[in-house]
Amino acid sequence: MVKKRISSEEVAKATKAALERRGVTINDIAEIVYDMQIPYNEGLTIEHCINSVERVLRKREVQHSVLVGIELDELAEKNLLSQPLQSIIESDEGLFGVDETLALGSVMTYGSIALTTYGHLDKNKVGIIKKLDTKVGNGVHTFLDDLVGSIAACAASRIAHRMRDLEEEGETFADIPPQDLGPKPPKNQESE
Numbered sequence: 001m002v003k004k005r006i007s008s009e010e011v012a013k014a015t016k017a018a019l020e021r022r023g024v025t026i027n028d029i030a031e032i033v034y035d036m037q038i039p040y041n042e043g044l045t046i047e048h049c050i051n052s053v054e055r056v057l058r059k060r061e062v063q064h065s066v067l068v069g070i071e072l073d074e075l076a077e078k079n080l081l082s083q084p085l086q087s088i089i090e091s092d093e094g095l096f097g098v099d100e101t102l103a104l105g106s107v108m109t110y111g112s113i114a115l116t117t118y119g120h121l122d123k124n125k126v127g128i129i130k131k132l133d134t135k136v137g138n139g140v141h142t143f144l145d146d147l148v149g150s151i152a153a154c155a156a157s158r159i160a161h162r163m164r165d166l167e168e169e170g171e172t173f174a175d176i177p178p179q180d181l182g183p184k185p186p187k188n189q190e191s192e
Contacts, residue, residue: 008060015063018070022144028128029053032152035126036117037159043174044159051182052155058183062106062151069102069143076140092133092142099143103150114150114157121149 016026030049038044056062075081076089088096100122107118125133125145129152132145159173162181166172 008058011060011063011067012058015057015066018067019148022070022073022139022141024128024132024144024148026050026053026057029148029152029155032121032127032129032148033155033159036152036156041159041163041173043172045173045178047178048159048173048176048181049155051178051180052158053151054183055158055181056110056151056154059106059109059154061109062154065102065106065150066147069099069147073140073143076142089142090140092140096142099146102143103146106147107150107153110154110157111161113160114153117156118150118153121153122146127152 019025027046027050030046030053033049033052034044034046037049057066072081072089076086079086079090081089087093092099103118103122104115107114121129129145129149132141132148135141158181163173166175
């Protein structure tokens with residue numbers, strides 16, 4: 001059997017499509033990032049946050065987590081998982097921590113600030129995360145709410161780290177175009 005290599009661009013498109021299919025937009029995630037970061041970052045715009053989210057979504061660890069988590073949520077909606085896993089995921093059982101574990105895998109690539117930010121978002125359920133977590137009878141989002149929180153935490157972490165660099169240069173986010181935080185050409189994926 002010949003192994004097929006999947007291009008980074010194909011995985012990035014599939015990740016965005018999966019989020020959109022589940023009712024989550026880049027802007028939904030960027031709004032969480034903006035609300036969390038605006039008190040600390042002069043000149044920050046929603047466009048900076050959108051571009052930071054876009055950059056996070058180019059990381060393979062994030063893409064893989066999103067694709068796996070959404071697939072499990074969708075299989076649970078179709079009642080295609082074996083028991084007791086079906087009931088556990090369908091009900092988002094409190095002691096089931098695999099959803100957070102999957103989300104934490106991608107958060108870890110952005111350091112301790114992303115980890116603590118994720119913890120805050122997981123506990124406080126803000127923005128679209130709250131809508132996904134409390135959706136009753138209209139879909140399973142056991143993994144999705146945590147994954148959205150992890151993406152937002154990673155994007156916020158990128159902004160916090162960039163702010164530190166800007167401060168050292170005597171600048172603010174008002175001094176840099178939003179696209180500076182966005183995806184680079186897909187030639188070689190960046191490690192940020």
